[in-house]
Amino acid sequence: MKIGVLLKQVPASDSRIKIADPQRGVALDDVKWEINPYDEFALEAALALLDAKVASDVVLLTVGGADTEQRIRDGLARGATAAVRLDDAAFGGSDCLGVSRILAAAVKAEGITLVFAGKQAIDGDNAQVPAMVAELLGWGYVGEVDQLEVTGAGAKAWRAAGGGARDVVEVGLPAVIGCDKGLNQPRYASLKGIMMAKRKKIDVKGAGAIGVDAGSVGASAALVSETNWGEPPARPPGRVLQGDDAARVKALVAALRDEVKVI
Amino acid sequence: MSWHELENAPDDTAGSIFDPTPEHRMLREMVADFTRNEVEPQAEHHDREQTLNLPLFRKLGELGLHGITVPEEHGGAGMDATAAVIVHHELSKSDPGFCLAYLAHAMLFVNNFYHCSDDGQKARFLAPTLTGETVGAMCMTEPGHGTDVLGMTTTAVKKGDEYVLNGTKTYITNGPDADFFLVYAKLDGRVTSFVVDRASPGFSTGNPIHKMGMRASTMSEVIFEDCVIPASNLLGQEGGGLVHMMRNLEIERLTLAAMSLGIADRCLEIMVHHAAERVAFGQPINRFGQIQRYIGESYAKTEATRALVYSVARQVGPGRNNRLGSDASKLFAAPVGKEVADNCMQVMGGSGYCSEYPVERLLRDAKLLEIGGGTLESHQKNITKDLTREMTR
Ligand SMILES: Cc1cc2nc3c(=O)[nH]c(=O)nc-3n(C[C@H](O)[C@H](O)[C@H](O)COP(=O)(O)OP(=O)(O)OC[C@H]3O[C@@H](n4cnc5c(N)ncnc54)[C@H](O)[C@@H]3O)c2cc1C
Numbered sequence: 001m002k003i004g005v006l007l008k009q010v011p012a013s014d015s016r017i018k019i020a021d022p023q024r025g026v027a028l029d030d031v032k033w034e035i036n037p038y039d040e041f042a043l044e045a046a047l048a049l050l051d052a053k054v055a056s057d058v059v060l061l062t063v064g065g066a067d068t069e070q071r072i073r074d075g076l077a078r079g080a081t082a083a084v085r086l087d088d089a090a091f092g093g094s095d096c097l098g099v100s101r102i103l104a105a106a107v108k109a110e111g112i113t114l115v116f117a118g119k120q121a122i123d124g125d126n127a128q129v130p131a132m133v134a135e136l137l138g139w140g141y142v143g144e145v146d147q148l149e150v151t152g153a154g155a156k157a158w159r160a161a162g163g164g165a166r167d168v169v170e171v172g173l174p175a176v177i178g179c180d181k182g183l184n185q186p187r188y189a190s191l192k193g194i195m196m197a198k199r200k201k202i203d204v205k206g207a208g209a210i211g212v213d214a215g216s217v218g219a220s221a222a223l224v225s226e227t228n229w230g231e232p233p234a235r236p237p238g239r240v241l242q243g244d245d246a247a248r249v250k251a252l253v254a255a256l257r258d259e260v261k262v263i
Numbered sequence: 264m265s266w267h268e269l270e271n272a273p274d275d276t277a278g279s280i281f282d283p284t285p286e287h288r289m290l291r292e293m294v295a296d297f298t299r300n301e302v303e304p305q306a307e308h309h310d311r312e313q314t315l316n317l318p319l320f321r322k323l324g325e326l327g328l329h330g331i332t333v334p335e336e337h338g339g340a341g342m343d344a345t346a347a348v349i350v351h352h353e354l355s356k357s358d359p360g361f362c363l364a365y366l367a368h369a370m371l372f373v374n375n376f377y378h379c380s381d382d383g384q385k386a387r388f389l390a391p392t393l394t395g396e397t398v399g400a401m402c403m404t405e406p407g408h409g410t411d412v413l414g415m416t417t418t419a420v421k422k423g424d425e426y427v428l429n430g431t432k433t434y435i436t437n438g439p440d441a442d443f444f445l446v447y448a449k450l451d452g453r454v455t456s457f458v459v460d461r462a463s464p465g466f467s468t469g470n471p472i473h474k475m476g477m478r479a480s481t482m483s484e485v486i487f488e489d490c491v492i493p494a495s496n497l498l499g500q501e502g503g504g505l506v507h508m509m510r511n512l513e514i515e516r517l518t519l520a521a522m523s524l525g526i527a528d529r530c531l532e533i534m535v536h537h538a539a540e541r542v543a544f545g546q547p548i549n550r551f552g553q554i555q556r557y558i559g560e561s562y563a564k565t566e567a568t569r570a571l572v573y574s575v576a577r578q579v580g581p582g583r584n585n586r587l588g589s590d591a592s593k594l595f596a597a598p599v600g601k602e603v604a605d606n607c608m609q610v611m612g613g614s615g616y617c618s619e620y621p622v623e624r625l626l627r628d629a630k631l632l633e634i635g636g637g638t639l640e641s642h643q644k645n646i647t648k649d650l651t652r653e654m655t656r
Binding site: 070073074077188189190191192193194195197198 | 285286288289290292293296297325326327328330331335340341342
């Protein structure tokens with residue numbers, strides 16, 4: 001079985017993001033890039049199936065320019081067997097649907113039967129692409145998966161359903177799985193993997209090679225446009241609860257439940 | 264930007280002297296991640312207990328780090344001195360003591376052994392040391408002979424198909440934990456290298472020697488009392504030990520210098536954060552000129568160390584001689600690591616002196632780098648000798 005992993009590069013989670021221009025977006029010149037953390041769980045899930053010989057190949061799929069190749073190399077160094085970078089002038093300015101069309105076409109062109117993706121990317125936090133890829137392919141999709149069993153024919157996936165309850169979903173293959181934290185512990189690239197990655201080739205493919213209609217992707221086909229960028233609101237000041245212990249505990253529980261909604 | 268990322272930002276360092284290739288960059292990121300996630304949390308415990316974390320040591324083997332300089336066809340990674348520097352630099356940001364155990368194994372034993380062994384010896388000894396299943400050590404120093412290493416009195420005598428070793432080595436890093444030892448002894452008055460298995464008759468190690476710093480690596484005497492080893496444990500030629508020793512001292516000193524750089528990087532970061540956050544007399548202490556002097560000088564010296572160590576690394580390797588560069592690196596780097604750690608403690612005041620923070624441990628560790636692998640004075644001696652030979656020919 002050939003597995004595809006959707007890999008996106010994002011600014012490192014501890015980056016200090018500044019708005020360059022309210023109309024155009026954030027300044028990315030000094031940013032350190034990394035693999036989207038949720039995609040690391042996706043990659044590890046695929047590599048575990050490769051180790052278990054359930055998968056024969058793990059193919060990384062990235063939409064992006066040459067600057068994404070370092071992250072693709074990182075994925076190859078961890079053990080992915082092949083990589084395709086999807087790059088074409090027609091792809092520029094794609095929204096989530098456009099990116100999903102590109103990826104869905106590539107998944108089809110590569111003969112992939114199971115796709116792992118991060119449940120969302122931590123830059124835009126849209127959480128759209130994996131589900132859209134599945135929809136475009138007519139495949140099943142399970143998102144936010146934090147436990148998984150894959151057999152040859154299908155997969156059983158677990159995810160949090162809120163309030164401590166668990167959802168258990170069975171899905172037939174082919175399918176797309178959106179991976180969440182807790183699914184696994186991503187491995188480090190070994191030195192051997194790093195040296196082997198040097199000899200692996202990253203294929204670069206454009207619209208023609210994967211058979212996607214150039215008119216259906218890119219800025220002109222985008223249904224979503226970003227109109228304005230701004231700083232998040234300043235964090236509200238802390239609050240000291242008043243009263244005796246019993247009253248304060250009660251107020252704290254109420255605040256955690258009703259305002260912060262964590263219990 | 265934080266201590267594990269200094270060399271990674273901005274993103275395009277590949278091609279710089281710090282990360283000359285994408286493989287160097289990936290190596291650094293891997294070791295930095297590993298250090299942050301797995302080395303940092305255990306460092307304080309092993310410093311306190313004075314023990315080597317063997318499971319963690321074996322994980323370095325799983326990552327392929329023990330054979331970093333060994334060619335790929337022999338099971339290593341085939342990387343260069345810069346790569347070895349990267350590993351020591353990153354590990355020492357969290358745990359120089361653990362890194363010293365790695366250095367004694369991967370540089371003093373594995374790298375040295377690889378270059379002076381034949382195929383049969385590689386087959387017997389190399390594979391398990393590359394995984395970390397067995398631990399290696401190197402025995403040069405003796406109770407009566409440290410800097411004056413050529414005065415060593417440990418002897419080897421050939422008897423039929425065997426060599427018989429007599430003498431005592433001391434301050435041997437990994438002594439209590441190691442299985443294989445690369446030993447220098449005098450055969451007919453000439454320094455000769457041998458590989459000795461702990462199981463050899465007449466071999467023993469003394470009690471662990473307690474020390475001020477580097478306590479996450481262990482150290483002991485190694486004692487040979489009519490210790491019998493097969494003749495096939497001779498490394499290279501009889502009398503070839505001096506060349507092995509001199510060749511390997513270069514990468515040893517360079518990687519020790521890299522450890523100092525790791526300590527300096529970490530302490531500098533702690534210092535800058537503390538000086539920004541700690542308020543005294545109604546303002547952050549980094550507004551005071553005296554504190555700024557600690558920060559400014561620490562930064563300048565750390566950067567000078569970085570430039571020196573990484574530029575020398577490009578000229579150290581098999582088939583090259585750069586004793587001047589490696590001696591200069593360690594001579595310069597060792598006091599910088601110690602000074603920056605001390606500056607950091609001074610900026611932190613009482614909190615720096617307490618073991619709740621890593622600084623007092625790093626300061627204790629930093630001192631070793633002025634002694635081990637050659638004292639500062641020995642580097643001064645070597646540099647003078649080499650320069651005089653070069654310039655007054
Ligand atoms: C933690 C630790 C780990 C070590 N690990 C190992 C190991 O794994 N394997 C190993 O073989 N050794 C190891 N050593 C030993 C180390 O290499 C020696 O301690 C070092 O070479 C100095 O030797 P010495 O201690 O005998 O000091 P000495 O040589 O006695 O020096 C004492 C003082 O005299 C000075 N001095 C000596 N000769 C001269 C001279 N000609 N001119 C000017 N000054 C001079 C020295 O610089 C020093 O200041 C380790 C030591 C330590 C502390």
